[in-house]
Amino acid sequence: MIIVRSPLRINLGGVSTDLPSYYRKHGGFLVSAAINQYVYVVLTDGFAAGIHLRHAEFEHVEAVADVRHPIIREALRLFEQAKPQVEITTFADVPGGTGLGSSGSFTTALLRALHARHDIVADAREVAEQACHIEITLLGEPIGKQDQYIAALGGLTCLTFGQDGSVVDERLAIDQATRAALEDSILLFFTGTTRSASNILRDQVARLESGDRALFDNLNFEMDNAFSSRDALEKGDLAEYGRLLSAHWAMKQKRSPLISSPKIDRWYELGLENGAFGGKLVGAGGGGFLMFCAEDKAKLRNAMRDEGLVELEFGFDDHGTRVIAHY
Numbered sequence: 001m002i003i004v005r006s007p008l009r010i011n012l013g014g015v016s017t018d019l020p021s022y023y024r025k026h027g028g029f030l031v032s033a034a035i036n037q038y039v040y041v042v043l044t045d046g047f048a049a050g051i052h053l054r055h056a057e058f059e060h061v062e063a064v065a066d067v068r069h070p071i072i073r074e075a076l077r078l079f080e081q082a083k084p085q086v087e088i089t090t091f092a093d094v095p096g097g098t099g100l101g102s103s104g105s106f107t108t109a110l111l112r113a114l115h116a117r118h119d120i121v122a123d124a125r126e127v128a129e130q131a132c133h134i135e136i137t138l139l140g141e142p143i144g145k146q147d148q149y150i151a152a153l154g155g156l157t158c159l160t161f162g163q164d165g166s167v168v169d170e171r172l173a174i175d176q177a178t179r180a181a182l183e184d185s186i187l188l189f190f191t192g193t194t195r196s197a198s199n200i201l202r203d204q205v206a207r208l209e210s211g212d213r214a215l216f217d218n219l220n221f222e223m224d225n226a227f228s229s230r231d232a233l234e235k236g237d238l239a240e241y242g243r244l245l246s247a248h249w250a251m252k253q254k255r256s257p258l259i260s261s262p263k264i265d266r267w268y269e270l271g272l273e274n275g276a277f278g279g280k281l282v283g284a285g286g287g288g289f290l291m292f293c294a295e296d297k298a299k300l301r302n303a304m305r306d307e308g309l310v311e312l313e314f315g316f317d318d319h320g321t322r323v324i325a326h327y
Helices: 020-026 070-078 102-117 124-138 146-153 176-185 198-209 213-235 238-252 262-273 297-306
Strands: 002-013 028-044 050-054 058-061 085-092 156-161 167-171 186-190 276-281 289-294 310-312 322-326
Touching (some): 002 102, 002 146, 002 213, 020 028, 020 213, 028 102, 028 146, 028 213, 070 102, 070 124, 102 124, 102 146, 102 322, 124 146, 176 186, 176 213, 176 238, 186 297, 198 213, 213 238, 238 276, 262 276, 262 297, 289 297
Antiparallel strands (some): 002 028, 002 322, 028 156, 156 167, 186 289, 186 310, 276 289
């Protein structure tokens, strides 16, 4: 039995600059943080021939080509055997579709489990790039490379994307006191809505590929905002970081009317009126988690609780995707 866990993430600055249709022209930069909420993959050899899968549904097939789950199918093809016999079960601390990068976390966890099964040694960057290959190249998903890299690497990490597709990672240079203050100040509240990011992201990718100048300008702002966010965090200036979060959120909403809603807008404004320096909706938009950087945490929690929003408590994860049991 092999058990692997892979962390979910929150983006701290630079959303969407990891999209290939953007960074191939301008490069990209973002700051991301892995959190101690996880996606798990359990892999065993099983007792019966065939491929037994337990995810959102149950599958029992004889051949890899017949697997309906696209990520599992493509991952198994990389390790294909003439007569596959394997059982794979997956579950998560937080539902998918909530803007925390669960797809990238699942893919890196699955790959790490398959590597372990076949006694293959691969470092975190290799796992991340293999996950990107599956999701972006083979499956054509309209996503970037952030989720796979931060899941595989863990930590509070700056990611720089070259025009050639290369990725350079560097830990955010903050001391322990600042890290603890940041971890304590960021609060996540579930909006009660899950969504697929595909429609929003496909629209953005299509516009970028068509040369939409307004969207390129929007993402140029995002990249500048990410550098400023990094600087504010490294200085320990959480008030400035909160202001930058709100500037990001205002710009992000200009990309699509699907990103927010009247209800989300109301909760966001309520947060600013009740102890938050600034905030945004995590992920591509449309639902998931509201993220605030808070000055008065008690006041903010009370306001969100009165609205019926549930808080997700978390800490940062420094380990990335890893095998937690193998026997």
